[in-house]
Amino acid sequence: MFERNDWIFGLVSLTLGIAVLFYSRTFDVVTSMDPSGPAAMPRIVAWLMIFIGIVHIAASASIIKNGKKPKESGKKGSYKPVVMICAACAVYYLLLESIGYIVMTPLLIMSIMASVGERNVKSLVSTSVGTTLVLFLIFYCVLQVNMPLGILSVFFN
Amino acid sequence: MENFLIGIQALLSIKSLLAILAGVTWGTIGGIIPGINATIAMALLLPFTWGMEPQVAVMMLGGVYCGGEYGGSIPAILIGTPGTNAAAATVFDGYEMHKKGETGLALYLSLYSSVFGGLFGAVCLMLMAIPLAGIALAFGPAEYFLLALVGLTLICSLGENNILKGIWAGLFGILLSFIGFDPFAGTPRFTFGILDLTSGLEMVALMMGLFAVSEVLRQAQNFDINDKYKFDKKNDTSMPKLSVFKKFLSVNIIASVIGVIVGAMPGAGATVASFLSYSYFKRSSKNPDSFGKGNPVGVAAPEAANNAVTGGAMVPLLALGIPGSNSTAIMLGALIIHNVNPGPMLFVDHPEIPYGIFSSLFVANIMMIFVGIVCIKCAVKITAISKPALFACIVTLVFTGSYAFNSVHFDVLVAFLCGIAGYFMRRMNLPHAATVLGFVLGYIMEANLRRALILTRGSYLKVFLNSPITVALTVIAVISVLWPLVGPLRRSMKVQKTY
Numbered sequence: 001m002f003e004r005n006d007w008i009f010g011l012v013s014l015t016l017g018i019a020v021l022f023y024s025r026t027f028d029v030v031t032s033m034d035p036s037g038p039a040a041m042p043r044i045v046a047w048l049m050i051f052i053g054i055v056h057i058a059a060s061a062s063i064i065k066n067g068k069k070p071k072e073s074g075k076k077g078s079y080k081p082v083v084m085i086c087a088a089c090a091v092y093y094l095l096l097e098s099i100g101y102i103v104m105t106p107l108l109i110m111s112i113m114a115s116v117g118e119r120n121v122k123s124l125v126s127t128s129v130g131t132t133l134v135l136f137l138i139f140y141c142v143l144q145v146n147m148p149l150g151i152l153s154v155f156f157n
Numbered sequence: 158m159e160n161f162l163i164g165i166q167a168l169l170s171i172k173s174l175l176a177i178l179a180g181v182t183w184g185t186i187g188g189i190i191p192g193i194n195a196t197i198a199m200a201l202l203l204p205f206t207w208g209m210e211p212q213v214a215v216m217m218l219g220g221v222y223c224g225g226e227y228g229g230s231i232p233a234i235l236i237g238t239p240g241t242n243a244a245a246a247t248v249f250d251g252y253e254m255h256k257k258g259e260t261g262l263a264l265y266l267s268l269y270s271s272v273f274g275g276l277f278g279a280v281c282l283m284l285m286a287i288p289l290a291g292i293a294l295a296f297g298p299a300e301y302f303l304l305a306l307v308g309l310t311l312i313c314s315l316g317e318n319n320i321l322k323g324i325w326a327g328l329f330g331i332l333l334s335f336i337g338f339d340p341f342a343g344t345p346r347f348t349f350g351i352l353d354l355t356s357g358l359e360m361v362a363l364m365m366g367l368f369a370v371s372e373v374l375r376q377a378q379n380f381d382i383n384d385k386y387k388f389d390k391k392n393d394t395s396m397p398k399l400s401v402f403k404k405f406l407s408v409n410i411i412a413s414v415i416g417v418i419v420g421a422m423p424g425a426g427a428t429v430a431s432f433l434s435y436s437y438f439k440r441s442s443k444n445p446d447s448f449g450k451g452n453p454v455g456v457a458a459p460e461a462a463n464n465a466v467t468g469g470a471m472v473p474l475l476a477l478g479i480p481g482s483n484s485t486a487i488m489l490g491a492l493i494i495h496n497v498n499p500g501p502m503l504f505v506d507h508p509e510i511p512y513g514i515f516s517s518l519f520v521a522n523i524m525m526i527f528v529g530i531v532c533i534k535c536a537v538k539i540t541a542i543s544k545p546a547l548f549a550c551i552v553t554l555v556f557t558g559s560y561a562f563n564s565v566h567f568d569v570l571v572a573f574l575c576g577i578a579g580y581f582m583r584r585m586n587l588p589h590a591a592t593v594l595g596f597v598l599g600y601i602m603e604a605n606l607r608r609a610l611i612l613t614r615g616s617y618l619k620v621f622l623n624s625p626i627t628v629a630l631t632v633i634a635v636i637s638v639l640w641p642l643v644g645p646l647r648r649s650m651k652v653q654k655t656y
């Protein structure tokens with residue numbers, strides 16, 4: 001049931017639980033009409049998280065103490081594409097409103113495809129332009145969603 | 158009877174029929190593409206339901222659910238890679254049949270069994286949901302709180318090795334549901350002074366991030382550009398005679414019963430149903446060795462079962478307002494997004510929705526025959542979509558959908574951060590599906606607990622001992638948490654005895 005490196009999860013759970021418990025002090029409003037108040041449920045959740053965190057830290061410590069070997073994990077893969085995709089998404093979010101959907105989306109698509117090793121320029125361009133065009137037409141023209149136009153807004157006004 | 162006519166009336170409009178057809182087609186294509194399952198297909202479609210009438214939106218999602226469960230079998234047979242987890246059991250015999258040259262039989266038998274299972278599940282849904290909803294009408298806030306608690310504990314405890322991690326994932330979802338203004342006192346909670354957080358996290362962005370973006374990140378980590386599928390374009394995909402399918406009628410009936418029972422159990426789902434059905438027929442076969450070597454029963458059994466799940470899984474959703482699976486959690490989300498309160502009152506307040514779903518499941522399964530036949534013809538091309546393009550398109554669709562839903566830039570960030578959270582949850586073996594359910598059930602739980610506490614003047618004990626129903630639900634919740642611990646405890650005691 002428990003694993004050797006569960007202490008990491010335990011620590012995350014413990015920290016989150018304590019943070020929630022600490023922060024929930026700020027919304028402690030109890031009235032006769034609402035005897036539990038807005039802090040009650042967050043506190044229950046926080047205490048349960050603290051309990052689960054402590055159990056995992058203790059269990060993991062016991063496994064480490066007994067010298068049990070860690071389980072052989074299968075193919076681990078590379079973190080590089082994950083980090084690159086996340087970076088591309090972060091840049092996309094930051095520049096979406098100022099640069100605009102039509103410019104940023106093909107760049108996002110190309111960056112994600114390139115992150116996982118796609119090097120075929122024809123495929124990169126056709127997928128990014130095609131997908132952006134289809135999505136923009138559906139959301140902007142058909143569903144009439146106010147998409148961020150950014151630097152190209154002059155052409156749409 | 159009158160309500161059934163309302164349901165049929167809601168169904169018999171061009172909008173509804175087109176929505177179901179679009180749903181079935183997208184679901185089947187999503188199921189065919191490895192990496193997209195029924196749940197992800199439903200999550201990706203959520204933003205497109207924006208502006209639709211609630212019953213049309215739910216009918217479309219029902220169509221996606223049916224199509225998605227079936228579509229996974231096509232790549233399972235053609236390339237030995239299940240398009241969805243639920244089609245994993247189909248690989249054993251389906252791929253072997255394909256290698257033996259019986260591709261047409263395998264593909265059409267899978268379609269026939271899926272349609273049969275889907276229709277069987279729809280009939281069972283009608284027979285079970287209405288009486289169950291009648292009982293649930295007597296429920297008060299305490300009963301609803303405990304019902305949500307039972308739903309959450311059952312889902313958290315099933316299918317995972319570490320029940321505490323399942324519970325934690327559910328708690329995390331509940332915690333996320335607290336973000337924003339408190340519904341009773343209006344106090345801002347966990348907003349950290351950020352204005353965008355005051356209205357809470359957008360459900361569409363959260364669901365798409367947790368399911369779709371995290372899956373892309375997980376697959377990207379293990380992806381190798383040199384791994385490409387090989388296709389035999391000379392496959393015989395012609396449809397066998399109808400008399401061939403009659404031989405599998407009894408198999409389909411038994412498998413569908415298994416599917417409906419498993420589907421109605423919260424947390425179990427289509428994957429469990431298909432494997433249970435497969436192993437049942439293997440164990441009861443006179444020639445169990447033929448399984449895994451191209452036995453057609455090995456295709457019919459899992460496919461009928463995983464499609465029968467669609468009807469079964471909707472029983473707790475429609476009757477009690479408690480989702481029993483990831484896909485029905487998304488459907489619940491869709492109802493909430495359209496300002497419809499799910500639960501037994503749905504049958505009274507919005508009869509067109511539950512009765513519309515009943516009728517739409519029949520239509521969706523019949524449409525699946527035609528969509529399936531077309532998809533089989535062009536399946537090889539669909540499965541050949543390059544993974545890098547698929548990853549990029551999914552992420553783009555998630556971000557575009559998240560933004561478009563409310564035209565709020567911040568929702569893109571929510572989807573992105575939820576995707577990262579989902580990725581790390583997968584790494585730590587935390588079931589992110591429980592988080593989604595926790596998020597969906599969080600408001601129901603808190604609102605009803607607080608209402609119950611007002612009635613019991615702040616006594617938590619009285620909430621749990623309010624009525625025989627609350628006592629029974631408390632016992633079920635406790636058992637569902639403790640039961641998975643019994644197995645590992647027994648094993649460790651046995652190990653200690655042997656030493």
